Amino acid sequence: MTIYAAGVVCWREHEGKLIVALVHREKYQDWGFPKGKLDPGEFLPQTAVREVEEEAGFRVRLGRKLGVINYQVGNGQDKEVHYWASRVTDKALNKQKFTPNQEIAKVEWIEAKQALTLLSYEHDQKLMADVIALHKKKELETRALIILRHAKATPRGDWAGQEAKRPLLPEGLQQAQRLIPLIAAYGPKRVITSPWRRCHDTIAPYAQSAKRTLIERHQLTEFSNQRKPARTLDVVMDLIGTSRSGLICTHRPALPSALRPFILSAPKELREQIAQGATLAPAEFLVLRLSISGKFRVVGVERCGLEQEVSEEAEH
Template sequence: MEPRDVRAAGAVVTRKGGDVLLVHRPKYDDWSFPKGKLDPGEHAVTAAVREVAEETGLHVRLGPALSPQRYRLTNGRWKSVAYWTARAVGSDDVSRYCPNDEIDRVEWVDWSEAVVRLTYPHDRETLAEARPLRRRTRALVVLRHGKARSRAAWRGDDRLRPLLRVGEVQAQRLVPLLAAFDVTAVHSSSSTRCTQTVAPYVDTTGWPVKLYDELSEEDSSVDGVVGLVDDLLDGDEAAVLCTHRPVLPTVLDALQVPDVSLEPGSMLVVHHRKGKVVATEVVDP
């Protein structure tokens, strides 16, 4: 049996004007994108943000996902690298970065210069894929609540049916994932299993949560859902909308995106710009 791939994650970080962020590794004397291996149990989304911060000093939020890279290492093992586009949150100044044995240079370079500077052909392919996605987008995260107690085992009002322990763990694991997409607006069904799903993120970040009966199974309203989705697409904040499986088709229809099946605790990240959807991706916790 062949060993599992070495898993890593990184980002093609861009800024207004078309510059791309590259790093130089003295050990290999190469230029590449900031990236690194996942820690044990770490999600690739979280690793991408962490690695950019460690290798460049910048805090970024992720944009649309790019095709993963897979290539053979010198020791014969295969390495798989998940990539996203990304933008800096706050300052994009890297002049204060402290060089070290792993990364000794961090530079913003013009797009055409990046094509020449990058050492490996697979990085140039990733750069070409990122080019049409380099403009700033915002994320609307459509989230299905975490694993809840079964209907058969619950005797009370279904609106009050809580999460199972596994659902609570899923809710905790969502915190860094939502943060990676810079979610600052939280919208949720008023049902307990939805409010419990977003509670760890709200408690961690301090962002307020808005509750809606029309996002619940019992009181869902097509007009209410469509109106909310339209408002979020036109808004200036990255947002999460937490709801239930029976309500998801209405949400996806309002977004005019293909229907997807979300498992409990999973989310569809919809990247949009000026009210139009640019890309989507499913992220499991």
């Protein structure tokens, strides 16, 4: 059986230099990144955020996915650790609550090149080298745009009322609740939805929990997209044009329109993964990573769903 875990390379810039947060375990006399095992009922992005708070004492929202590290632990068991990057804000750092404990003796911010020699394990050193390379290319800091398909709804054939009012099934309502911590790991600030009930009720629990204003756009409905796909595209382009992370909740028939600008701006190796987003299952979503430097570019994509034990990802 594989042990699943998740962690974060927490980073900042100080006097123009990249610095990262490393944790020291006195029991093992080693240095590494904040990480830990998946708890029952948890999703890996949740695990990553929780472990940073437990081990380093501050809250983060996930940046781009860095990759997956596989190795064997002392008993010969396979371990699979999923890593994200996260820029730690001044606000998060000012609220840091860390007390040395039996597991983590200290947390220190180390200049990235020095961290290469301080890290105890080769796989962490390789991860650090990848982070340095991304920073040099100005592709380490990104913002997330999430495209979410609504949760499981009452079948069309079982609903005699207006299409716009077709509700979620009880299973769909449960999915909407389970999405809250998963989406919260990425922390989208601007939340936009089709006003049709099945979309609204999918993302409203997250918006309420995160205290985000829920913005309704009729251009995201099936009917509007069918008549004028360009209007659906306009809503997406408006979100792309902002500097904030965001989320769009829409319907399966509207997904190709919503994904089109990302496919066009992505490198060849990511286009197919983005295009496959048109097949998102109910309550499944894509996290599209946009570079914040230069013109609009997609530099990474993750596909996340409630039924996935491990998120699928593709990174450039």
